[in-house]
Amino acid sequence: MLNRGYALAGSARHPLRDWQYDPAREVANLDLVLDRFEKTYEGPEHIIQFGCSGAGHTALAVAEDFSDRVDGAVALSAHTPV
DSSP: OGGGTOOOOOOOOOTTTTTOOOHHHHHHHHHHHHHHHHHHHOOOSOOEEEEETHHHHHHHHHHHHTTTTOOEEEEESOOOOO
């Protein structure tokens, strides 16, 4: 995909996510993913954050918290943690 100008990156869920759900940490981890990608491949022209369910919430949070880095978000069935 890189030779065509596309890339896909993400982060894994914490193995104890059922007991240690931390949306703020997930958002911070995705910011680190962007840092590592930019360091390795230079800055991408556009960044679209995607997620479903809990990751949909994370997508919205990333788009809000890092609006200077993320161009848009696709949040499917997003929920806000209670």
